[in-house]
Amino acid sequence: MNAPAAIKIAAFDSPLEALAKLLAHELAQTEIEISSHMVSAVGLIPDVAHHLVDAGGKRLRPLLTLAAAKICGKVSPAAIKLSAAVEFIHSATLLHDDVVDGSGMRRGLRTANLIWGDKASVLVGDFLFARAFNMMVATGSMQILDILAATSSTIAEGEVLQLASASRGDIGRETYDKIISAKTAALFAAAAQSGAICAGASDEYVAAFCEYGQELGMAFQLSDDALDYGGLTQELGKSVGDDFREGKPTLPMIIAIERASDAEYGFWQMVLGRKHEEEDLQTAMQYIRGCGAIEATLQEATTRANCAKQALNVLPNSEIKDCLIELADYVVNRVS
């Protein structure tokens, strides 16, 4: 008996919590791997890294790696290392993102750049990224290194494309798709795909996990971008509009511009290309929510989630597979 008998999945668990329970033993090893690689004689590094990595992260990406490996046969020590490396790459991009976006809050805590400054965030991000490669080298798989190195380039390209698109509302859906595919979905895809590779899966299974990760990542980011404008049920008091303030054109705004009346179009022309003011946000919210752009964005997310689920069809049935299917719906329907 490998699975601890005591684990029970409660009806009210989210699919992510259920997945974490099913993979509790493996995830615990991933956490040890993560902690052991944040160690450094330079005290500022573990300070910054622990603040980010310990605080409220849901370990979504490492769980994809572990789930794929488990479904495909076994979670080897290499898969554990890989799952930790994926979280390090994610953490490094978060540190740099917060500097680039000038963010002050993440997961309900002050951001590292606010506490330790932009300089520390840039350099500790570099450290985590380099450490991710250390861990990947330790997996001994050149194929996995190849995938993750290419993915890391793609993420950076996506981030630069997003930066170059800032304050341009007319980027269109194609560029938007490119940005979110590169900055978000690529790492989801690599995490799932390389978990399968670690377990020696067939090309068919590897491709299935790659597609699942890619589509799940798209659904996740689309949903995130809808939530940034309050989602379907805008909670009072919840911080909304960060993307607007940062001049990031996301799908809700792109759709609102597509659907704009002449008067509304004039507003978008005016606000795009200049610093977005707080009073502009109220108008932007009204136009975005009024034209059904949130619903349309979530519809797009649902389409992607369905593609993710479909990709799993080739796999044998299992509890973990069920969780991954529910996870696809969950990332679309979550409220935060």
Added chain:
Amino acid sequence: MNAPAAIKIAAFDSPLEALAKLLAHELAQTEIEISSHMVSAVGLIPDVAHHLVDAGGKRLRPLLTLAAAKICGKVSPAAIKLSAAVEFIHSATLLHDDVVDGSGMRRGLRTANLIWGDKASVLVGDFLFARAFNMMVATGSMQILDILAATSSTIAEGEVLQLASASRGDIGRETYDKIISAKTAALFAAAAQSGAICAGASDEYVAAFCEYGQELGMAFQLSDDALDYGGLTQELGKSVGDDFREGKPTLPMIIAIERASDAEYGFWQMVLGRKHEEEDLQTAMQYIRGCGAIEATLQEATTRANCAKQALNVLPNSEIKDCLIELADYVVNRVS
């Protein structure tokens, strides 16, 4: 005949120029490799990357890789890729350094962060770093990936240690040595060592190149830190004191504090730990230059350069080896 007959090394060439001439054929391939990996559909990436990578870089690190490979037998396609990867890692750290230091000028040009902003510099730095790993994967050598991944972690640790030491003058020689060993010498060592590995060199030769690179890197950084306070022959009009302005405690300042009179010590206590003002720089320069700290720093650099030369003793004689020997003296005696 492999070597082009037309290459002549003039008596007034620097050892670096002489090395570039001896390795002209290989260096040309490195340049092609560099250019081809800066290509991206996201236009901002080649803009920023070319600005940095094309402009005045002396290709010192790639030349170490090529020289080591050549001396050890052959410069394979893998060695060419590796030499380009090393330059990409160096370029990525320069982009991030300039953001962290708030620098406005590099190699006589405006820095990328001044032209395109800190955000672009952070993200394009990430891109170059990821691309470096793409290229290293293409070498197919897990040993080289291991060395360069560990070196990248070390560089980031050195940068963070330097940041944590900023505005602290009392860091002492040991911490200073750790900083410059990590942020500068480690990449010199990895560049030379892995060039030898690429050529299938013996452990003895690999160790010799590792030590040569390490000691050359220390000599290079010590000399750089002496030059920042004007070197032996302070040129009028040359920008000096950047390290002081940025609160970076380097060996000239550390020695000046060691040798300070009571009155001088009071000055150092006063300026350390607060933002360094322009008028403080004049006093600091006077104390540093007056106590012989520049000479002492360059003496330390000379010692390191001698160790570098000694490391090459095990190698057979060749024109390239002669250049490497002269290069060690050159990095200490250069005036800019």
